[in-house]
Amino acid sequence: MPADPRLLIAAFRAQKLLENYGITRPTEIVLEDMAWAMGIQVTSAPLAGAEAHLVRVGDTGTITLSDAITETGRRRFALAHELGHWELHRDLSQVFFCSEADMRQYQHSGPEIEANTFASELLLPKIMIDAASLKAEPDLEIIRGWSQMFNVSFTSAAVRYAGITRQPVMVVFSDRNQVRWWRRNDERLAGLWFEADQPLGAGSIAADLKNNPRQSGVMSPVDWSAWFPHLEDKGEEVFECAVPLHPYQTVLSLLWLPSRY
Ligand SMILES: [Zn+2]
Known part of the structure; x- marks a missing residue:
């Protein structure tokens, strides 16, 4: 909320x-x-x-x-x-x-x-949103389902998801290997943020998606430094699931920090 x-x-x-x-x-x-x-x-x-x-x-x-x-x-x-x-x-x-x-x-x-x-x-x-989907493990299929059910863009559904899920997630939109904008679950992820136009870390899935398209849509662990090199690493696990968004040449990453649930 x-x-x-x-x-x-x-x-x-x-x-x-x-x-x-x-x-x-x-x-x-x-x-x-x-x-x-x-x-x-x-x-x-x-x-x-x-x-x-x-x-x-x-x-x-x-x-x-x-x-x-x-x-x-x-x-x-x-x-x-x-x-x-x-x-x-x-x-x-x-x-x-x-x-x-x-x-x-x-x-x-x-x-x-x-x-x-x-x-x-x-x-x-x-x-009108199924309460079970707000507690379930984060998955881009939830967002895809909302975008179809409510006839909204994938972006709108992703932003809404980050705003109301009970899971500690952020959605991050990047293009040309820079973070352009993002939305976080404020309740669970207060204190996590990105610099303006922050370059994508080499270890992020978003940065590697062109070379490694099979990673698309798969939730995988990534290093803290891939996304938060500017913030202190306290050993928290970070997972990322990324998909290319056409036709805008943008990548949407769903970041999940399960320890904050
Ligand atoms: Zn306006």
């Missing part, structure tokens, strides 16, 4: 919205219908440097999604994020212009992380 009260409120508002529309199953989370019922028109258009744009005029609004987004899951996340601004930030601004970086903002506080927390809860409501 997010500890920041503003994030708890963001998640609660998404739960209330689903409740108000009587939505109880993943297939019923049809964001365009919800937007329409809320007085918001949804369109798409070229948006230079942004994923989505929200304009509010009184009780009506328009959400414009970038027509460069071709993936359904990414489009759904962008729309859910803007619905979050609509629900949470009426007093803050009447216009939001949100970039791809805003959509993955989880490290700091502020309206973007609140909108992302709202979007995660709206798209993958905790109440």
Whole structure:
């Protein structure tokens, strides 16, 4: 659970919205219908440097999604994020212009992380998630299953998984052999973090995936120094499972520190 009260409120508002529309199953989370019922028109258009744009005029609004987004899951996340601004930030601004970086903002506080927390809860409501999968050993198949069941991107499902599983995990997105962004289970892995654009350690599976594709999707032990050379090694075991994410040329690693369970 997010500890920041503003994030708890963001998640609660998404739960209330689903409740108000009587939505109880993943297939019923049809964001365009919800937007329409809320007085918001949804369109798409070229948006230079942004994923989505929200304009509010009184009780009506328009959400414009970038027509460069071709993936359904990414489009759904962008729309859910803007619905979050609509629900949470009426007093803050009447216009939001949100970039791809805003959509993955989880490290700091502020309206973007609140909108992302709202979007995660709206798209993958905790109440619809099988409780057994939150206790089970971490596995990318859980994330793949969520991404199919809730019609979200693998990335959205992975971020959600790290946020709510009871397992001590981090998901790390790297490209061109550098860590680009990450999300951790805050409750279990407080104190673990990465430097900005930290190079992938030679012992990480992510760094070796091109040469060794058979490692893809296999949970294996790695050295502490492969991921945390900047943090003191207290002899904790680290496991990594990595997969390439197409078409973005990114590698997603699921890191697991079982001793912190
Ligand atoms: Zn935003």
